[in-house]
Amino acid sequence: MSELSYREIARNGLWTNNPALVQILGLCPLLAVSSSVVNALGLGLATLLVLAGSNLAISLIRRQVSDAVRIPVFVMIIATFTTCAELLMKAYTYELYQILGIFIALIVTNCVILGRAEAFASKHPVGASLFDGAMMGLGFCLVLVVIGGIREALGSGTLLANMQLLFGPGAAAWKITLFGDGQGLLLAILPPGAFMVLGFLIALKNVIDAGIERRRARTAVAVEKVSRRVRTTGAIS
Amino acid sequence: MLSQSIRFNSMVLGLFALVTALLLASTYLGTRDTIAAAERAAAQKTLLEIFPDDQHDNNLLDDTLPIPGPYLKTLGLGKPADIHVVRKGGEVTGFILPAVAPEGYSGDIRLIVGIRVDGSLAGVRVTGHNETPGLGDKVELRKHPWILSFNDRGLGNPPREQWEVQKDGGVFDQFTGATITPRAVVRKVRDTLQFYREHGDELRKAANRRPDVAAPEVES
Numbered sequence: 001m002s003e004l005s006y007r008e009i010a011r012n013g014l015w016t017n018n019p020a021l022v023q024i025l026g027l028c029p030l031l032a033v034s035s036s037v038v039n040a041l042g043l044g045l046a047t048l049l050v051l052a053g054s055n056l057a058i059s060l061i062r063r064q065v066s067d068a069v070r071i072p073v074f075v076m077i078i079a080t081f082t083t084c085a086e087l088l089m090k091a092y093t094y095e096l097y098q099i100l101g102i103f104i105a106l107i108v109t110n111c112v113i114l115g116r117a118e119a120f121a122s123k124h125p126v127g128a129s130l131f132d133g134a135m136m137g138l139g140f141c142l143v144l145v146v147i148g149g150i151r152e153a154l155g156s157g158t159l160l161a162n163m164q165l166l167f168g169p170g171a172a173a174w175k176i177t178l179f180g181d182g183q184g185l186l187l188a189i190l191p192p193g194a195f196m197v198l199g200f201l202i203a204l205k206n207v208i209d210a211g212i213e214r215r216r217a218r219t220a221v222a223v224e225k226v227s228r229r230v231r232t233t234g235a236i237s
Numbered sequence: 238m239l240s241q242s243i244r245f246n247s248m249v250l251g252l253f254a255l256v257t258a259l260l261l262a263s264t265y266l267g268t269r270d271t272i273a274a275a276e277r278a279a280a281q282k283t284l285l286e287i288f289p290d291d292q293h294d295n296n297l298l299d300d301t302l303p304i305p306g307p308y309l310k311t312l313g314l315g316k317p318a319d320i321h322v323v324r325k326g327g328e329v330t331g332f333i334l335p336a337v338a339p340e341g342y343s344g345d346i347r348l349i350v351g352i353r354v355d356g357s358l359a360g361v362r363v364t365g366h367n368e369t370p371g372l373g374d375k376v377e378l379r380k381h382p383w384i385l386s387f388n389d390r391g392l393g394n395p396p397r398e399q400w401e402v403q404k405d406g407g408v409f410d411q412f413t414g415a416t417i418t419p420r421a422v423v424r425k426v427r428d429t430l431q432f433y434r435e436h437g438d439e440l441r442k443a444a445n446r447r448p449d450v451a452a453p454e455v456e457s
Contacts, residue, residue, distance in 0.1 A: 035370065061253075069246045073253050080257040084264045091268040094275035155371065186371045 013135025019112040020143035026110040029103045031194035038162045040148025042096045044141030046085045053081045055133030058121040074117045082108040096165040147197050155188035287351035287360035288323050295324040313337035322444045329444045338425035342417045343367040350429045357391040373418035392430045400427035
């Protein structure tokens, strides 16, 4: 694999090869906890932390570990980072930990993490691996937060409710009420809502990509026309 | 050659196991106290909601009575639990009892029921449930004030046969689209009050037998 520039790594993680929208990995937590922004952000940040940490550690030891014991070592590292993240969340954001519950521990089974360890961190230098982990984590976290935002807005009629669980008492005032209690679209909070919102997001990304592709094709044609006219003019004179 | 590679790989694997174990142990030791404090604070917060600071002068979290074995089943509890004793000026003024309503829409609904010594309700809170978000979860105070409608009620208020949701001929509201959840909660609160009517004297005696914890709370 050729060396990638940081710009490409960022674009890969956030858009072209986004873990949630393109690789469709790690859907279990993605769909289960994305019923509000604060839940989504909490799990997204924890995943980002674990992904960046495990990529960094795996890249550091990539020359010392032989292929035969590679996978057990990766799993050990990922499990360690996940457990550390779980302990830290339990210590400092206890109420959010109670809401997210088992899904924090389930980060260890998120295929994105082992996937990046195997596909990227075990083959690239430390800096690039850390950056790749951070960007993949950020891509995952952003999709999670967008789904959380849409489901919270449609289902509960609020945005950014209960942010104090993550950012301390001052954040309670961030809550935006869109409409009254009990008028929300219940479906959005229930599990099917998560699948639907994710489906629409994937469709939206595909539409945008198709649009970019069309524009690029048109520009290419335009360039061709211009050059042809230049040649024609050249021929007349 | 093969045995050498096996030995080398086992050593690498063992080394990593050791390093990760050390890392985990240090994180665990570093966060242990903070986690214990957070767990206590979360448990205390709910207790203090039912009996605020001006209604007691003991440490609600530590002043407990173990529930005698045969009564666990009456309260719907699967494993041993404690009753929190509320005291003011050395007198027992109330109890906070844990209870489980097993007939929720999706399984158990865990409650704590605060009862004053005269048998009236100081308050009820749901501490754990799996009810439908947006419908049944309105039994949580965070979502809906419904649970406050128990405040100051007792076994004679309303009369026993009206300790039901309105759909069953009682006085308590049900939610639009969710009757099962509030029905389970109302009935379990009623049963807990009944339990207190039958065994309250016993609890008071047991609580007074422990004057060591009756001293006013010093810390905080």
